[in-house]
Every structure is written in structure tokens, then in C-alpha cells.
Amino acid sequence: MRSLERHRDVGAYALGVLDEADAFRFEDHLMECPRCAAHVTEFGPTTRQLMLYRRATPRVVHPMAQPGPRLLDRLLGEVSARHRARRRRLWYAVAASVVFAVAGSGIAMTMEGGKEPVRITATDERSGVWAQVTTEDEAWGSEVQLKVKDGAGPRACRLIAIGHDGSEQTVTNWNVPHHDARENTMHGSSAMHADQIARYELRTVDGEHLVTLESR
Template sequence: MWSQDRHHDVGAYALGVLDEVEAFHFEGHLRECPRCAVQVAEFRPAARQLMLYRRATPRSVHPFAGPGPRLLDRLLDEVGNRNRAGRRRWLFAVAASVVFAVGGPAVAILAGPGEQKTAVAATDTKTGVWAEVKAADKLWGSEIDVQVKDASGPRVCQLVVIGKDGSEETVTSWMAPDHTDTPSAMKGGAAMQREDISHFEVRSDGERLVTLKSPWG
């Protein structure tokens, strides 16, 4: 599914349909492409609603069946919240996405009072994987830093955030190095605010390596 023009894969990445290797390579492109970073931020509300619809719809329901009252209520609430926030919120979201993609000291300009990162850490006794997650609320969601010690590499891993409503977002992906205890450090972002997060999971090829319960809910 890999496109010769990486810009064309932004929709597939935002909707979570790229496989692990493709997502890993696209995120390398994302760090160097502000245009794609903006588009990923724009896709996130739609991807989140599709995830909610998939989880709320039984397998027996035809995919083109009419939406029920609960889904309509959720969609109306979401639209109302976005409209109340107005264009100012959207512009800050775009600016945050561009700054995150290109890096640099301008990140501090977008940080407001009370947005310092707080941390949670855990070690899985079965896999031996240790992880620490730091998160800070932003206008567009949560800015997240993660460090992982994984001596069972090399393997492709992801940090996944799970919301209290059951929805999931992949925060970042990386290649765990070959047999080392040195932590790997990554940065990412999620559309959820910290208070909406249930827990984090570090995964590899569908296997859960370590779970970190959110301390902010």
C-alpha cells in the first residue's frame, strides 16, 4: 500500500490502515513535512468518530444502516464543541502541529499555564519492558513523550493511547534497537485530552508489551 508520493498516505495513516512498517516510515516523513502534519491533525476528529461508530455498531448491523440516536447525539455534541471553540482553536491546532513536526524552541510559545508534563511509568514482569510516558494538555489534545527500555529488539513498536470511551490512537512508532538496555525516547501527540485517557499500551506485532494506567483521569 506504500505510495511513491508519501503525501498521498496521510489519510491512510490518520485512519490507521497502514501496517506497522508503513506507519513507521511515514512518521519519519511526517517529522519533515509540516503540510502532512497539518493534514493529520485535521483528519483526527473524523478518524475518532469513525472509531466510535465502529465500536458502537454490532457486527450484525449493515455498514450502511442509518445511525441511531446515540451516534447522532455524539456527532452533534462534537460539532457543537468544535463550533464553540471557533476558528481560533483550529488555528492553534494547525500551528501546534507544524511546530511539532519541524521542532525548535517555538513549542514554548504555544504552552499555556498548567501545561507542564507529568509522568507515569511501569514495568511488565512478563516481557521485562519498561516505559515512561509524560503528557501535557494542549489546545489540540495531548503532547506526549515516551521512553522505553526493551532488550528484546529489534522489532517495530507502537505507543497506543486508549480513551475512556474505548477509542484508540497510535501516538508514535519506532524500531526497538537490537538487545540494549538503553532507553529509546520518542515524541508524539494524541487528539485526546489527558482527562479522557484511560491507559497507554506499548505494542509490537499485536502483542502488548507493557500497560501504563493514566493518573490524570
Template structure:
């Protein structure tokens, strides 16, 4: 395959649809092509969005459901925010290095370009006996969420729902409680709401029964 065609493989490689031989050849090309390395980095944000969509989409939804007309605009906005965040991190790093070189960093707070500090919430529902801990971190596109939950009343399917301060609801992730097992389960997901836009998280059964509520402070 010609080098020009290799450039076109970056999208397929990012999505993991190249066969083993083509993936090996593209990785070899990637070590010598800074342009493809840059494109691979830029496509990472869109790939994460597709992964979150797959995790958050209920099983009955067809994987090739027609997207809404604003999906492309949303993905482009996410990509632009990712690029802006990368530029801010670079500028903060340069500024910090300059301060160190001048010897003026004594006692000063170092600026970092990361997102908002992680939010951690804990709650136990005495009625259901379910205990949960949510850790949410801000991202340019919303929040990444980790849930640790202890539920000994399976088997059942549960989901984590983020309820916005405006009353909107988004399913963050879902999982199956295998049986009467009191061990903790950890699952991950994401929401388009930022942590400060979320009023509470609710662990619910697939039938809608509320098992435990974690309220933002």
C-alpha cells in the first residue's frame, strides 16, 4: 500500500477496524509520520465520545440508529474544546518553567491546565441496603464518572442516572448485579453535564426503582 493510502488509515486505526496486518503496517508508518501522529491525537476525543455513547446506549437501541442533526456540531465542538485545552496546558507549562528559571516560584501556586477537581460523593440507603460512591471529574465535553456500588439483592440490572440542576436526566452507565453478592462492583461511564451542573446521582433498577441517591454538596 502506498504512503498516501497509509495517511487515510488513521481513522480506521483509531476505531480499531483495521485487520492485524494493516494495523501492523500502519503502526510502522506512524513511527515515521508526524502528520498521522497529530491526526491520531486529534481523533482521540471523538473516539472517546463514541465509546461513551456505546456504554450509555441501552441494549434495545439499534447500533446504527440515525443520529440527530446536531451530533456533528456537538462532535466538532468537543474537538475544538479539546484543542483549546491542549493549548492552555502548553501555555501554563511554559509560564511555570519561566518562573522556575527566574527563581520566583517560592511559595507560589503552580497553575495547571487540568479540568475541575474531582467530586466524590458517598451515600447509603437504609431501606434498600445499597451503598454507593461516585467520583466525577470535569472534562471539556462533560464528566467522566466512576461508580463503586455494593448491592447484595441481585440478580437485577441497574443503572446510574445523573440529574441536572435544570431537571434533565442522563444515564451514565448500566450493569448487572449477578446474584446475592455483597462485594463491591466498580463501573465507569460519562455524562454530557459537567460536575457543577449535576444536582444528584441516582442508582435505579431497570424498572425505575430508586435504590440510593447521592446528592451534590
């Protein structure tokens, strides 16, 4: 595979449609190409929308079938519901801040419009890698934010979500800069909900284990 073709494969890799051999070669390319690593992360929103479409489509429907009005209504309804939930959380936070301002520090209360995000932090003594994962449930699965400090680059890495049933899903990919231990933040997603995830693992694309974050 020529260099230009590898650059062009970033979309196919991010969407998981490359075959195993091409995906393996592209992951080697990711270790040396920060631009492609950034593009893989940028494909996150598109991947999530396709995942939502897949979960909303019965298995008997051909994958290339055109979505009908009912599916479109359902997708729009879920998007609207997410926006309403976020607005509720914002108003609850504002109301809580007003109560605290009026009543002072003698009142302790929590107001939340949905499930609390799940946050896990861990440091691996062997690799020295520190990581923090914040997972927020959505209708189609979960949004994931990853923060990493890893001074052993350059290397290409991935975050893997491991379910209680042993299934694995790649949440996000990134490139560790050369000997840069500053905190880096990435975003990704999983089709699993937070309560279905047993743990997260950070690995290099070569399979080297860096750190494990156990769900509570």
C-alpha cells in the first residue's frame, strides 16, 4: 500500500470497514502520521451516527436500504430528547446554584436531570501511564472522554472498552507525541452502556498493555 493510499484509508479505518490485513498496515502508518491519527478522532461523530442507525435498523433490513420516515422520526426524536435532557441538566444546575447562593454553605443538595457520568482514574506502575475515563450514558450507548499522560512516545495507542460478557470495542485511537508527558484529551464512543462495561484498557496498536481502569 503506497503512502498516499494509506492517507486515503483513514475514513475506512475509523468506520471499521477495512479488512484485518489493511487495518493492521494502517495502524503501523498511524504510529508515524499524527495527521491521520487526528483524522481518526474527528470521525467519532460520524461513527456514532452510523452506530445509532445500525441499532435502530432490524437485522432483516438490507444495510443499504433507504431509511423510511418512521426511522427518520425516531432519530430526530432521540436527538430532541438528548437536547431536552441537556437543557434540564443546565436548568437544574442553575437552580442549585441559586439555592446555594441564598442558603449559604449550610445546605447540601444534588440536582441531576439524568444519570451521573462515571469517572475512573488509574496509574500503571510498570508503564507509568496515567489515565482518566469519564463515561456518560446516551440512548445508543455511551460517550467517552479520555485523558492520558504518557511520556514514553512516540507510539500509536487505543482505548478498549471490555464488557462483562468479554466483548471488546475500540473507543478511540490517538498518537502519543515524542517524550511528551503533558495531559492529552480524546473523545470517543461505545455501543455499550456504562453498566455493561467491566473495564477499560489502554493498549498500543501492537497489543502492549499500558493501563487498566476497572469500572466500579
